[in-house]
């Protein structure tokens with residue numbers, strides 16, 4: 001059974017149609033790059049997959065036990081009081097239990113190490129760099145050991161080395177644990193090193209395919225999108 005299945009999916013806000021007649025199946029362990037110019041509906045599609053956006057038509061089925069979602073970068077002010085480790089632990093919010101189990105502490109430590117944040121674990125997140133903050137968001141999601149990880153432009157402010165390390169680690173986890181990955185990105189320069197499939201939003205359509213068959217136009221569109229972000 002696919003993790004995500006879209007059948008004749010359409011997304012619209014009132015009169016504004018983002019796309020229609022989208023059909024795709026995403027299977028466990030697939031690593032998808034989600035491409036498209038600004039405003040084509042990538043985040044809106046992700047929000048529909050997360051159950052946060054019901055303004056769609058057609059069928060959308062999601063069979064995931066635990067989703068790790070790293071939203072588009074949100075600012076964290078200098079006076080934000082939590083340490084990097086405390087921030088990475090925020091997903092373990094059980095309401096009635098405020099302490100962490102040994103297995104949860106171990107998962108947090110592992111995620112911090114995977115994102116090269118172990119040395120910064122006790123630093124205040126508010127005083128960390130933009131790239132370190134961004135990696136802390138991914139560590140928080142990975143600490144939950146999700147079966148579906150969604151990265152919304154999570155590599156946008158990282159230097160190549162940290163972006164590459166993060167994506168390679170995510171890919172390893174994807175292969176080892178059959179974790180499915182949806183990675184929204186405008187940087188198409190190294191797509192094939194990580195992703196094996198793509199979804200390309202353009203002309204009010206969603207095109208799906210193998211990354212090796214990515215149309216050149218999809219890569220150039222994505223790069224144009226990046227220009228708007230700078």
Ligand SMILES: Nc1ncnc2c1ncn2[C@@H]1O[C@H](COP(=O)(O)OP(=O)(O)OP(=O)(O)O)[C@@H](O)[C@H]1O
Nearest residue numbers: 013016018036037038039040041042043044045225
């Ligand atoms: N809740 C909403 N209500 C109405 N319109 C919305 C809503 N959310 C997004 N939109 C509009 O839908 C369009 C698609 O937005 P969305 O954020 O999904 O695009 P995107 O492909 O993720 O863009 P970007 O690459 O800039 O992040 C935009 O025109 C946006 O203004």
